[in-house]
Amino acid sequence: MGIIKTSKLIFDYIRKDEEENIEEIKRAIDGVSLDLEKGQFIAILGHNGSGKSTFAKQLNAILLPTEGTVWIQDLDTSREENLWEVRKKTGMVFQNPDNQIIGNIVEEDVGFGPENLGVPTEEIWKRVDESLKSVGMAAYRLKSPNRLSGGQKQRVAIAGVMAMRPQCIVLDEPTAMLDPNGRKEVVKTVHELNRKEGITVLLITHYMEEVTGADRVIVMDEGKVVMDGTPREIFSQVEKLKSYRLDVPQVTELAYELKQKGLDLPDGILTLDELMENLLPRFAERFPGEVILENGGSHGN
Amino acid sequence: MAIKAEHINYVYGKGTAFEQHALKDVNLEIEAGEFVGLIGHTGSGKSTLIQHLNGLLRATDGKLYYNGRNIYEEGYDMRALRSHVGLVFQYPEHQLFEIDVFTDVCFGPKNQGLNKEEAAKRAKEALTMVGLDESYYKRSPFELSGGQKRRVAIAGVLAMNPDVLILDEPTAGLDPKGRDEILDQIKRLHEERNMTIILVSHSMEDVARYVDRILVMNHGEKVFDDTPKEVFQHYKELEAMGLAAPEITYVVQTLKSHGVPIDTSITTIEEARDEIIRLLGK
Amino acid sequence: MLKDITLGQYYPVDSILHKLDPRTKLFGTMVFIISLFIANDIWAYVIATVFLASAIKLSNVPLKFMVRGLKAIVFLLLISVSFNLFLTPGTAVVSLGFLKITKEGMIVAGFMGIRLIYLVVGSSIMTLTTTPNQLTDGLEKSLDFLNRFHVPVHEVSMMMSIALRFIPILVEETDKIMKAQMARGADFETGNLIQKAKNMIPLLVPLFISAFRRATDLAMAMEARCYRGGEGRTKMKPLKYGNQDRVTYLVYVLYLAAIIGLRILRVQIF
Secondary structure, three states: OOOEEEEEEEEEEEEEOOOOOEEEEEEEEEEEEEEEOOOOEEEEEOOOOOOHHHHHHHOOOOOOOOEEEEEEOOEEOOOHHHHHHHHHHEEEEOOOHHHHOOOOOHHHHHHHHHHHHOOOHHHHHHHHHHHHHHOOOHHHOOOOHHHOOHHHHHHHHHHHHHOOOOOEEEEEOOOOOOOHHHHHHHHHHHHHHHHHHOOEEEEEEOOHHHHOOOOEEEEEEOOEEEEEEOHHHHHOOHHHHHHOOOOOOHHHHHHHHHHHOOOOOOOOOOOHHHHHHHHHHHHHHHOOOOOOOOOOOOOOO | OOEEEEEEEEEEOOOOOOOEEEEEEEEEEEOOOOEEEEEOOOOOOHHHHHHHHOOOOOOOEEEEEEOOEEOOOOOOOHHHHHHHEEEEOOOHHHHOOOOOHHHHHHHHHHHOOOOHHHHHHHHHHHHHHOOOOHHHOOOOHHHOOHHHHHHHHHHHHHOOOOOEEEEEOOOOOOOHHHHHHHHHHHHHHHHHHOOEEEEEOOOHHHHHHHOOEEEEEEOOEEEEEEOHHHHHHOHHHHHHOOOOOOHHHHHHHHHHHOOOOOOOOOOOHHHHHHHHHHHOOO | OHHHOOOOOOOOOOOHHHHOOHHHHHHHHHHHHHHHHHOOOHHHHHHHHHHHHHHHHHHOOOHHHHHHHHHHHHHHHHHHHHHHHHHOOOOEEEEEOOEEEEHHHHHHHHHHHHHHHHHHHHHHHHHHHOOHHHHHHHHHHHOHHHHHHOOOHHHHHHHHHHHHHHHHHHHHHHHHHHHHHHHOOOOOOOOOHHHHHHHOHHHHHHHHHHHHHHHHHHHHHHHHOOOOOOOOOOOOOOOOOOHHHHHHHHHHHHHHHHHHHHHHHOOOOO
16 A cells, blocks of 8 residues: 555535535545555646645645545544644645745744654754755755745745655645746756655646656546546547646647647657657658757757 | 837835846837737846836836827826726736625726726626626625636726736636636737737747737846747747747757758747648658 | 835844844843933943944944834934924023924933934844844743743744744735736825725735735644644754853843943933
8 A cells, every 4th residue: 555545535615604504515526546656756637626736635634534534654634643643744835835934034944843743953953954955945044935936935845844754745736826947946856855865746736847757647627536647648648638627738739739630659748859759760761861860959948 | 109118227225225226228119909928037027117017116217108108297197097008917816805796897997987887887898808707796706716816807907998908927826728718818808909918928838829029028128029939039048047938949949950941930839730740741 | 115124124144143042132122221211321321322332243234224224213203302302491592483492402302312213223133133033932931931821922922923924925915916906096195084094995805815815824834734832842943041141141230230320320411
């Protein structure tokens, strides 16, 4: 069994009027059973309102299942005695960078989690040092969070989570409010943590470019898991993704369009390099002597 | 021409330690009916620039004309200017405050001095333009979805019946479908109502797809002002400014660098597809 | 305009003052404020000036930065100085109709001005050299004894620290919403008082909604990071007095003794 497991998970948002009568029930998660493997980089895609953020909040026991169960390494999140252990094991990073930094100084914010856990002072300092280094923010440790860019703030938030030594980090649309550079910065940081520290990453997003490097991509729609596979498997189904209000990276879409026009290309091309590998030989054939196959200064995106 | 800026300079916090030269000698002409994209990384001065165009910020130096009149001349009616030049801020849904959608959209027209009936007529038109029907009129703006809130907020500016509409990242935080819906609606405003549009965006793909002309800001200066095709040829310079070109630009540039005789001014998927198919003779 | 307020702002440099225990600085500020009210002699002010000047020097914060903080109180300063200037009875020096400036008035106004300026500069030294978190830690620890009377000291200091973090964010947000409503033709300047108050609704409602949203988000983020009140919490920067603090307390004692001594020994000048 993996690090996170859910079984027939259902979650309803219940709205009550002033007299506590139920006014509206909205099913946000509808029977999700998933088993997520330790050490993987997993991306959850879905349009706004697909239930992906609600799902994320289940993993940290911020929300508890209406029906079904969530286990974090054998711990049932709905049992009260597991609450703090669960929150220690899965760290959460949220969407709005301003609304999750508590400290007035970067290093103090990173220390906030360990302080809550009752970690001894010396150990806190060690963890703060390591965490800030692991997200590349050591140089900013004495800065005020208000002076940082959006991407930097999110990296601080990630460091704050890392300092709690979690098994897994769940990032709930951490890039939605960032500019393209900030987005790249955050995604790169998370990939590094996954690779170097072996941390299990669950990245929730609607930006397709951010999931091409994932081990596994899960697509949610109307509270259900509708697609589940490797990025290549997912992105080879362009029409299906579009029906879920999603998109594919431009390179993938171009390859798909070319294929529609009769060009024989493999399914689910994800990167510029892959596209070139497949296109250049054809051009070399078409324009012999003019087109060179070996890298003439690739622009790598 | 609708807007003309001459040697606009803007210095924040003049004389303090935080002094910052946010705009440096910006010259600019925007014709009525144009669809212009404004790009630049965070802090490049693009937000400061658009706030000048409707008089929310006043240039420390330089002249700004709207329809031929200098807006800094004495007695110029700034509030009238703001109804001609509508500005939709980033995350505009944060400015909603009224009890229901309809009343909120009426706020602008009422401030313009229109009576109740006229304001209501404007609000109806504006809400129709953004694709919200009568079933939304009496709903609280706060119980709508993110995308719907955003559209209500845009309608709030449209209801003032502006000739120029400036939008600061209108798609921030929206999912791909929501993004396309908003951008398509903006395009329709441009085409059907001949509205002048200035679109601030971080997405080069969106800019390449929708606008006729791109302005690039960097460190408070206007560095490029040309068609998307021309501007994205300078993708290396754009990268040096912390920007990029659309992914498709990288596809055609890489092909070109390997000797493929491809037109490097291509910026959209459709163009690239057709050009590749043509070259491969299929 | 709001950016000019240096009171409550932290200035991140390294200095002896930055390294002192926040309690030492809190106490020092108190001592200094008390001393200003005891001082009634030119020599006492000279000592206070030396004390303040050394503190400024030791803080490594540029004097210019502190002086800018005074901008916020210029109005208050003008009022209290002119009150004293014109309303102190005594020998008239200048007469402007029914207003007259007296010799006594000039002295009192002068001391009043200095006192106010020193007060603001003195307390801003504390906030400039102490992070809001250290400050609240200092308060929390100093007021520890109140816990026995069931005062939630930790919670209150946590709230203060969070408020300090969000003030600049909300100021920025206010500016943004104001501009956004102005772009929709809102008018925040003209009209009578009631009109003006009514015109604030388009600003205040969004601001409150945003503040509540931020509060909810923040509460969730804190819970997600295992925050559960003060119990069982350790400190990253626990407060511990060092030698420099002991020396500083000695300086306070000497300083206060000098000021009090002067008051007892010398004749009053006003």
